[in-house]
Amino acid sequence: xxxxxxxxxxxxxxxxxxxxxxxxxxxxxxxxxxxxxxxxxxxxxxxxxxxxxxxxxxxxxxxxxxxxxxxxxxxxxxxxxxxxxxxxxxxxxxxxxxxxxxxxxxxxxxxxxxxxxxxxxxxxxxxxxxxxxxxxxxxxxxxxxxxxxxxxxxxxxxxxxxxxxxxxxxxxxxxxxxxxxxxxxxxxxxxxxxxxxxxxxxxxxxxxxxxxxxxxxxxxxxxxxxxx
Amino acid sequence: xxxxxxxxxxxxxxxxxxxxxxxxxxxxxxxxxxxxxxxxxxxxxxxxxxxxxxxxxxxxxxxxxxxxxxxxxxxxxxxxxxxxxxxxxxxxxxxxxxxxxxxxxxxxxxxxxxxxxxxxxxxxxxxxxxxxxxxxxxxxxxxxxxxxxxxxxxxxxxxxxxxxxxxxxxxxxxxxxxxxxxxxxxxxxxxxxxxxxxxxxxxxxxxxxxxxxxxxxxxxxxxxxxxx
DNA sequence: CATCCACAGGACGTAGGACGTCCTTCGCTG
DNA sequence: CAGCGAAGGACGTCCTACGTCCTGTGGATG
Numbered sequence: 001x002x003x004x005x006x007x008x009x010x011x012x013x014x015x016x017x018x019x020x021x022x023x024x025x026x027x028x029x030x031x032x033x034x035x036x037x038x039x040x041x042x043x044x045x046x047x048x049x050x051x052x053x054x055x056x057x058x059x060x061x062x063x064x065x066x067x068x069x070x071x072x073x074x075x076x077x078x079x080x081x082x083x084x085x086x087x088x089x090x091x092x093x094x095x096x097x098x099x100x101x102x103x104x105x106x107x108x109x110x111x112x113x114x115x116x117x118x119x120x121x122x123x124x125x126x127x128x129x130x131x132x133x134x135x136x137x138x139x140x141x142x143x144x145x146x147x148x149x150x151x152x153x154x155x156x157x158x159x160x161x162x163x164x165x166x167x168x169x170x171x172x173x174x175x176x177x178x179x180x181x182x183x184x185x186x187x188x189x190x191x192x193x194x195x196x197x198x199x200x201x202x203x204x205x206x207x208x209x210x211x212x213x214x215x216x217x218x219x220x221x222x223x224x225x226x227x228x
Numbered sequence: 229x230x231x232x233x234x235x236x237x238x239x240x241x242x243x244x245x246x247x248x249x250x251x252x253x254x255x256x257x258x259x260x261x262x263x264x265x266x267x268x269x270x271x272x273x274x275x276x277x278x279x280x281x282x283x284x285x286x287x288x289x290x291x292x293x294x295x296x297x298x299x300x301x302x303x304x305x306x307x308x309x310x311x312x313x314x315x316x317x318x319x320x321x322x323x324x325x326x327x328x329x330x331x332x333x334x335x336x337x338x339x340x341x342x343x344x345x346x347x348x349x350x351x352x353x354x355x356x357x358x359x360x361x362x363x364x365x366x367x368x369x370x371x372x373x374x375x376x377x378x379x380x381x382x383x384x385x386x387x388x389x390x391x392x393x394x395x396x397x398x399x400x401x402x403x404x405x406x407x408x409x410x411x412x413x414x415x416x417x418x419x420x421x422x423x424x425x426x427x428x429x430x431x432x433x434x435x436x437x438x439x440x441x442x443x444x445x446x447x448x449x450x451x452x453x454x455x456x
Numbered sequence: 457c458a459t460c461c462a463c464a465g466g467a468c469g470t471a472g473g474a475c476g477t478c479c480t481t482c483g484c485t486g
Numbered sequence: 487c488a489g490c491g492a493a494g495g496a497c498g499t500c501c502t503a504c505g506t507c508c509t510g511t512g513g514a515t516g
Contacts, residue, residue, distance in 0.1 A: 063507030096381035153324035291478030
């Protein structure tokens with residue numbers, strides 16, 4: 001079977017990766033080799049590869065070569081960020097995004113409460129206390145929370161949503177006393193975990209997201225915050 | 229401020245969409261216009277636009293023009309499908325994906341149980357009964373379930389995960405009596421909704437996903453199912 | 457002999473031009 | 487007035503040439 005030409009170039013390149021059983025980080029054929037393999041011009045090859053790069057399926061290193069990617073959700077950040085920035089429906093989309101994170105985190109926090117080790121609790125507490133100074137601590141906190149669940153997709157989704165939210169967060173207006181709220185909420189979560197109380201942890205998580213959504217609602221109430 | 233050249237072409241095009249306040253479906257500048265606006269060659273413009281198309285940020289219609297896209301998650305299907313097809317970790321990734329769907333659906337089904345109208349229930353039941361004949365009925369069932377939640381992102385995520393799962397489902401081996409199981413599980417869910425019993429609905433949903441995950445586990449146990 | 461540097465080569469990045477294909481529109485024709 | 491064909495706009499593909507980045511090699515140097 002030579003190659004049905006019905007499939008798009010993109011699909012044929014992906015098929016090629018699977019046929020050869022190439023693992024992430026493996027080198028892909030050269031652009032010139034792909035030209036010959038697929039019987040097209042370098043231009044078409046490059047466009048297809050660029051599309052695959054945008055999806056995280058391949059990784060391009062200038063001067064070095066093209067490699068199979070990890071299809072990490074990180075690559076998809078621009079798509080989600082775009083959706084959330086879209087004028088009118090943007091705030092709505094942002095709220096949807098936070099609600100999904102709430103669903104994931106309140107769903108998982110129960111099992112986390114039953115299985116978190118003492119050293120991990122200490123690390124979580126340290127992060128919760130450092131949030132005033134370092135905003136990244138918030139991201140690390142949520143990542144560490146679900147690190148033990150063994151679900152890579154959840155970790156990446158939560159990280160993705162965090163990134164997208166904080167990318168547009170400045171446009172939501174002044175933070176008010178939010179930074180204080182955040183630390184309090186996170187300390188409450190840690191306390192519930194320390195008590196190994198799943199229901200209390202879930203409730204603490206709900207409170208946290210209630211505050212986040214309240215901030216979004218305040219932003220929605222105010223007039224269009226002026227475009228860049 | 230003319231345009232800082234530090235940003236990638238992609239980012240500059242996205243910025244241009246936001247600056248002009250272009251809504252989805254609006255026509256984008258022509259490739260030639262973008263060349264002039266961004267001061268690059270048509271080749272570079274096309275590559276950047278192709279990347280944005282892969283992310284669903286723009287939509288290209290041959291012979292007609294380029295338009296602002298909806299950044300629908302549908303465009304991201306190839307990325308998720310790739311991740312799930314990746315040889316060794318593929319089954320693991322598929323399981324992660326189903327678990328995320330479980331988190332979302334069990335988290336939402338409670339509020340659905342309290343708010344689903346009679347006609348909607350009838351429609352759900354019809355779909356549940358039609359699953360033996362039409363596999364799409366399953367997809368429609370889950371979409372209709374959460375349609376009333378007002379969260380577009382959840383709908384798209386569940387649809388995306390459904391698509392990805394069913395794209396690789398054939399490789400999981402023979403379906404056994406699964407089709408029967410599916411209908412039973414879904415009828416149980418409808419019954420719980422009809423009784424307006426959130427906890428029963430959640431439990432029925434858990435059972436459904438228990439079966440799905442069991443199928444994945446059986447596939448993981450068997451040897452590599454031979455590549456295409 | 458070990459080290460450092462210049463250079464050649466491979467691979468991706470950008471540019472410009474030419475032609476093909478698809479779609480729409482307008483004007484001509486019957 | 488209806489139908490059809492030509493023209494033009496916009497994306498698709500191809501080709502060629504040159505620039506930039508990285509690596510490995512080989513010679514000059516201490």
